[in-house]
Amino acid sequence: MSLIVQKFGGTSVASISHIENVARRILKTRDAGHEVVVVVSAMGHETDRLDDLAREIGITPEMHREVDALLSTGEQVTTALLSMVLTKMGCPARSYTGGQVKILTDSAHTRARILEIDEEKLRADIGEGIIPVVAGFQGVDARGDITTLGRGGSDTTAVALAAALTADECQIYTDVDGVYTTDPRVVEGARCLERITFEEMLELASLGSRVLHTRAVEFASKYQVPLRVLSSFRDVPGTLITREDESGMEQPVISGIAFTRDEAKLTVLGVSDIPGIASRILGPISDANIEVDMIVQNVAADNSTDFTFTVGRNDYDQARKILDQVAREIDAREVSGDNKIAKLSLVGVGMRSHAGVASRMFRTLSEESINIQMISTSEIKISVVIAEKYLELAVRALHSAFDLAGEEE
């Protein structure tokens, strides 16, 4: 008998009939002899509906305590409905808000961090054969104020509960079958991975894979909670995210290809190569709350260099305006930009021990006559920026070059 935490996202609980489907899945796990603790998100577009009400007023930072009280109701509704459906199906269940569990957080409203979980009530329920259904995304601070955990919060709740309960597995149910080698909408032969490491998942998540939020993966990695991504709608084993060495087998060189389209790059040309110039360029960008992703600066020639970075495409116009001003101040030659770019990344822990991944990647792109505009690397990842129009072509070519569709399972 294992203890399993199961988390169901918004699309999985979008209606009463969806919730009934979720309940059947829970009962199936229980009937297989496991103990289950459930975490749920708000129904479908409920969080959007509540958010729209808040935006109609206009949110300011001093309202964040109230925004949390508002948004947290979405998950509470789902916990109650799912508990009712489970009860109707003959399985006693009990709903809990984050405050009731209690999931103690700091007081950073709208982006609180979990400090401690009191699992006493949950253990008592499990002991009595009752399934606890806990509201994701929320907690309570030391003053008793309701807090929310920010984006990806429900996944984080599930992982944190699994850690507190030392559960055998934390299952994240989504609307996809698991983690794929790349987006199946782009590459027909994209394959659902049986297993992937925390580190690879972290890179994939931070590179735009929407399956899991970075924070939940970090949390799972830190507390070594085996995490499984699987489908609410289809009976598939999904993808197990776990420690690198657990399988004892050699890892594949590359696990997946991640990409994002909504990128833009900006270059300040003819910048004097003097200390502090990077911060004079990026300071005003960061002051405007624009997030910067890749940054590349080449070695200087003639005491002059070019400085390039990427931002989200939505921030392109604002960033460009700021840079035009900055360029005048630092006496740079000119500012150029391009918002028709995409970022593509190869991820794999096998990269560490296999030389030549980068060269094979560059050769593949070159064979397709795709020009690489920027390169950035980490220990288990190589990212390149290319013209957006070549994105699908590049992903397919690399998927094939690294044999990701191969039938290893």
Add this chain to the structure above:
Amino acid sequence: MSLIVQKFGGTSVASISHIENVARRILKTRDAGHEVVVVVSAMGHETDRLDDLAREIGITPEMHREVDALLSTGEQVTTALLSMVLTKMGCPARSYTGGQVKILTDSAHTRARILEIDEEKLRADIGEGIIPVVAGFQGVDARGDITTLGRGGSDTTAVALAAALTADECQIYTDVDGVYTTDPRVVEGARCLERITFEEMLELASLGSRVLHTRAVEFASKYQVPLRVLSSFRDVPGTLITREDESGMEQPVISGIAFTRDEAKLTVLGVSDIPGIASRILGPISDANIEVDMIVQNVAADNSTDFTFTVGRNDYDQARKILDQVAREIDAREVSGDNKIAKLSLVGVGMRSHAGVASRMFRTLSEESINIQMISTSEIKISVVIAEKYLELAVRALHSAFDLAGEEE
């Protein structure tokens, strides 16, 4: 400086612009130098929306804990939004669920009773110039489970908070101007009462006046909380509900005329006049959860009597079926019924000291050729059942006969 509890119902907070209107009213009270604690209901049809979700599942008694968790979110949403709007208008405010205050109740889910209120947080806020906005209709039991107070719950929350804080007044904002001598839709000259006693209000509430729920009036009466009913939308003084002797003035004989249309009567004819017969008739009715209102049994002639009672019109068919069965069992002659009746009541504490109210009432009806089918009286009320078609005529005639439109204010 007074401490005032202000309660705003669902129609008063049905949208953000409604909530802004409510916020302006609160600020007006505060700017007049008063301290304010606010209680709110769920927005417009929010409770119905949540209730529909629950009904889609099908509510059974063992789900009542979850139904409370579900329904309580409606008020929580309003507290957050109103606090945000007040904050935006420059007035610090803080939302509270029933559990956060905390409003301790028993564990009778869906119809819990308030046991105790911890007013510490509210007093602290008031001391700091912060307006507390409390969710009506809900509390928390000793186990920390969310409870709801049943119908009229938000009014009860407001009165209970006013009692706990020994507030100077509890103001219930509604979509009417106050308590009227009778329904203005029936009698053009119906007048909004300046003042009425708790007892009169109790009779009016239990007789179908929708302005205030019986339970809130009982609570206010018990703790002597001055209660004012007034309009969210118009600047009118409303009606003050208070103790009888406070004004020191003679009370008017009649304060108001209440009536309900949705009644039906049932008569068992030729019942043996033996002990226990009433319970043999009403027992099965009560077992079917049908509420009985007026009961009349006349003195027996020839050891045989007729037994008549009224029920809600919706229950008429079911009650009739049950009675047909009962009549056979107790060997009664026959069962007759009429679901085209209405009940009309005169209410007034002045009735106690003025003889002749009943005779003037009966004479007035007789002058209009309206037959009285049943009569029931209490110390400050006389109710009669008449054919429904005469209802408007009867109300207008009595309103005029007792001079209720008179300009006493």
